Amino acid sequence: MDATFFQKPIVMAVxxxxxxxxxxxxxxxxxxxxxxxxxxxxxxxxxxMPAFYVEYRNFLQSLxxxxxxxxxxxxxxxGASYLIIAVCLLLAAVLVCLPFLPFSATYRQILGVExxxxxxxxKIRQWIAEEMDQNSQK
Numbered sequence: 016m017d018a019t020f021f022q023k024p025i026v027m028a029v030x031x032x033x034x035x036x037x038x039x040x041x042x043x044x045x046x047x048x049x050x051x052x053x054x055x056x057x058x059x060x061x062x063x064m065p066a067f068y069v070e071y072r073n074f075l076q077s078l079x080x081x082x083x084x085x086x087x088x089x090x091x092x093x094g095a096s097y098l099i100i101a102v103c104l105l106l107a108a109v110l111v112c113l114p115f116l117p118f119s120a121t122y123r124q125i126l127g128v129e130x131x132x133x134x135x136x137x138k139i140r141q142w143i144a145e146e147m148d149q150n151s152q153k
Contacts, residue, residue, distance in 0.1 A: 046118035
């Protein structure tokens with residue numbers, strides 16, 4: 016292959032088309048992997064909470080003024096403190112995952128974004144045809 020091969024318009028058009036398709040395919044695959052990774056890391060953090068309670072408490076107290084919202088984390092871990100930290104971690108994990116949800120293939124499947132039955136497809140085609148007829152009459 017010489018350099019003139021890539022100067023042909025059809026070759027460049029096919030390469031660009033395939034590249035765009037591949038990028039969006041990888042985004043969909045990686046979005047699911049990121050969500051699973053965040054969930055796994057959150058589970059590991061919660062599992063290790065008793066061993067690193069003091070570090071978690073100090074970190075959260077530096078971020079969130081618990082005294083102002085009426086919560087207090089105990090010096091030594093207890094059930095309520097573990098629950099507060101776990102809820103904070105859950106909220107943080109959900110916030111991290113939100114930007115990836117629209118690209119997640121699993122999320123799109125759950126919502127039914129890519130699934131359409133024949134009656135819905137026929138109805139949409141009829142709406143499009145009606146709009147095209149109305150626009151052509153104007």
